[in-house]
Amino acid sequence: MERLHAPIVLPCDQTCAVLRDAVVDVDDAGRLGYVGPFASAPAHPGPLRSLPGILMPGMVNTHAHSPMTVLRGMGGDLPLMRWLAEIIWPAESLLTPADIEAGMLLGSVEMLRNGITTSVEQYFQPEHMIRAVLATGGRMVLGPAVVDTPGHDWRRQLDEVSARIDVDGVRPHDRIEIAYGPHSAYTLSPEQLTTVAEAARSRDALLLLHVAESLGEDSVQRIEHGSVPRLLAKIGLLDGRVLAAHSVHLSDEDIALFADHDVAVAHCPGSNAKLASGIARLPALQAAGVRVGLGTDGPASNDDLDLWEEMRLAGLLARLSTMDSSALTAADVLLLATRGGAAALGRDDIGVLEPGRWADVVHVDVSSEAFAGGLSVPAEHLLANLVWAAGARDVRDVWVGGEQVVAAREPTKVDRAKVQAVAGTVTARLKS
Template identity: 75%
Template sequence: MRLRAPVVLPCDPACSVLRDAVVDVSPAGRLGYVGPAADAPASEDPVRTLSGIVLPGLINTHAHSAMTVLRGMGGDLPLLRWLQEVVWPAEAKLTPADIEAGMLLGSVEMLRGGITTSVEQYFQTDHLVRALSTTGQRALLGPAIVDTPGHNWRAQLDEVSARIDVDGRFCGRDGRVELGYGPHSAYTLPPEALTLVGEAARAREALVLIHVAESAEEDAAQRAEYGSVPRMLHEVGLYGGRVLAAHSIHLSDADIAEFARAGVGVAHCPGSNAKLTSGIARVRDMRAAGVRVGLGTDGPASNDDLDLWEEMRLAALLARLSTMDSTALTASDVLLMATRGGAEAVGRTDIGALEEGRWADLVHVAVDDPAFAAGLDVPDEQLLANLVWAAGARLVQDVWVGGEQVVADREPTTVDRTKVQEAAGAVNRRLRG
C-alpha cells in the first residue's frame, strides 16, 4: 500500500514537514519509503490519496485504561483520598469481565484519538490482552504488582516472569502487546519487592513502569529514609534496564540528574496531575538534563479522558506558565513528545516515527475544519501550531496499526462502538448501585 498526502510529518528529530509526500507500507506492516512523492521509487502498489496530514501513531506512555468503568467517580478528591476512599474499594468489586469491558472501551477511545500504542498498568493480564487484540491496538503492558489488602506482590511478580519465560515478551494479535512489570510505587511495595522486580526485568529486557513522586505526601516515609524516591530506587537496584517513571513531579535537581544518569524515561501526565492537584512536573529541566520524556493520559478515572492531543496542549501550557517562558515547550516539542519521545521513553525503536523499518502505525488527520481555515499552504511553523494548538482528537479520520486499518472515518473497524460503550456503562452503573 502507498499513501499519498499533501503533508506528512515523519516526526524525525527536526520535526520536518514533508509536502506532497508518500508513505509506503510493506505486506508485513512495516514502513518502506517515506518522503516527497517526486522522489518516490516506482511502485505497483495501490495508491490511496488522502486529503489531510499523515503522522505517526501517538504513544500514550501511562494509562490504566480499563478504568473507563470507574470514570466520574470521586472526581473532586485529591490523589490519596481518591485512591483510598473511591478507587481501591471500587476495584475490589471488579470482575475479570468488567476489566475486559473497560479495556475495550479505553482502547476504542484511544484509537479514535490517534493513540496507536498505550503503556498500561492494571490487573487481569489475559483479559487486557484479549481486549487489545480485539481492537488491534499496540500496547506495553505491565501487570500490576502491589502490596495492598487482597494482593500478593511476590505471586504477582512470579506470574509475570513465568509468563514471559514460557510465551515470550510479545503476545496478543500479531505480537502487538509487549509484557513488562508494573510495580505500583515505592509507597505500596517493600524495598525487597523493588529489588526483585529490577532483577527480573533486566534478566528479560522488559520494561518496568512505576509511579514516582506523584504527590507531595505519598512518599514521606521513603523520602525520610532515603532522601528521595529516585535515590531509593537507585539504592534498592531498580535501575539498570528499561525503566519508565510515571508523573515524577516532586523531583530535586539531584533526582533529575539521577534519572538522566540511569537512563530512566518519564511519563508526563499534565492533565491528571492538574486534576488531582498533584503539581506541575519540571519538564523543561528534565529535558535539558537529557531525560527522555513522553506524554501520558493516566487513567480515565483521574483525567478523565484518554486524549493525548489535550495532553500536548496542557504540557506546553503548564510548562510555559510554571516557568513564565513562552518558549519552554513549543508545538514541535510536544508533538515529538507524543510520538518519537514516547518511544524513546519506553526504549522502543520500532514505533513513534515514520522511518523505514518501523511499524506502519499511522494517523490521518482531516483538515476540513476551522483549525485549518488558512489551508495547508502556510509556513511549517504555522502548520504545526495549527495542528497542536487548534486541532485535536476530533480531526483524527483514519488510523492504521501495523498497516492494518483499525479506524476508518472516525469509527473502529473491528468492534461495534455502541455495544462497547453499553457494556462498560453497565459496569459503572452496577458499581454505583
C-alpha cells in the same frame, strides 16, 4: 502493498520536518517503506490511496490504566491519596475479569479514535487486557500490576509475570510487549521492589513505576531516604530499563539520578493538574537528557484518553512554570507524543514514519476551523495549528501495522455502540 498520498506528511523525525505532497508506503508485512515527497518516490506496484489532510505517526501513550473507563467520574474532586483509598481501590476490588476486559475494550477504542496506537498499561488480569487490545487492533505495552495492598498477593502477581515472559518472551505478539508493573514505593517495600527489579533485569524487561506523583504519597520514603529516586537508586532499581510515571516532585539531584541511570519519564500533565499533584519539571528533565513521553494516566483521574489535550497541557504548563513562552514549541510537544514516547519505551519500531518501523499511521482531517488558513502556510504555522488548535476530533483514519482500525472516526474491528453499552453496565453496577 499500499501507498498513502497526502498534501502533508509529518514523519516526526528529529527535526519535525513538514513534507508537502508526500507519500507513505506500507508493505505487506505492515511495515513502512519509502516516506517522502511524491515527486521523488520510487515506482510502487500497489494501489495509491490519496487522502486529504495530514498523515503522521500513531501517538504513544506512555502511562495509562485504561480499564478504569468504567470508573470514570468517580471521586473526581478528591486529592490523589483520598481518591485512591476512599474511591478507587474499593471500587476496583469489585471488578471482575470480564469488567476489566470491558473497560479495556472501551479504552482501546477511545484511544484509537484519538490517534493513539500504542498505550502503556498497568493493570490486572493480563489475559483479558491482551484479548481486548487485540480485538480492537491496537498496540500495548502491558505491565501487569504488582502491589502489596489488601486483597492482592504481590509475590503471586510477580511470579505470574515472570512465568509469562519465560514461556512466551517479552514480545509474545507483534502488538504486545510484556513489562513489570510494580505500583510504587509506597505500596511495595524496598525489599519487594528489589525482588521485582531483579526479575525484570534478568529478562531485559521494561519496569513501570509511579514515582513522586504527589507530595503526600511517599512522605515516609522521603524522610528515610531523602527522595524516592534516591531510594530506588539505593536498592538498584534504576539499573534496569525503567519508565517512571509522573515524576512531579524531583530535585536537581533526582533528575541527575534519572539522567545518569537513563531512566525515562511518562509525563502526565492532565492527571497531575486534576488531582492537584503538581507540575512536573519537564524543561529541566529534557535539559538533563532524560527521555520523556506523554501519558494520559487512567481515565478516572484525567478523565479522558486524549494525547492532543496532553500535548497542549504539557506545553502550556511548561511555559507557565518557567514563565518562558518558548519553553516548549509546537514541534517539541508533537515529538513528545510520538517519537518521544517511543524513545521512552526504548522502542525503535513505532512513533516515527520511517522505513522499517511499523506502519502505525494517523490521518488528520483538515476541514475544521483549526485549518481555515489552509495547508500552504509556513511549516511553523502549520504545526502551531495542528498542536494548539486541532484535536482528537480531527482524527479521521488510523492504521496499526498497516491494518486500518479506524475509518471515518469509527473502529473497524469492533462495534463501538456495543462496547460502550457493556462498559456502561459495569459502571451502573458499581454505582448501585
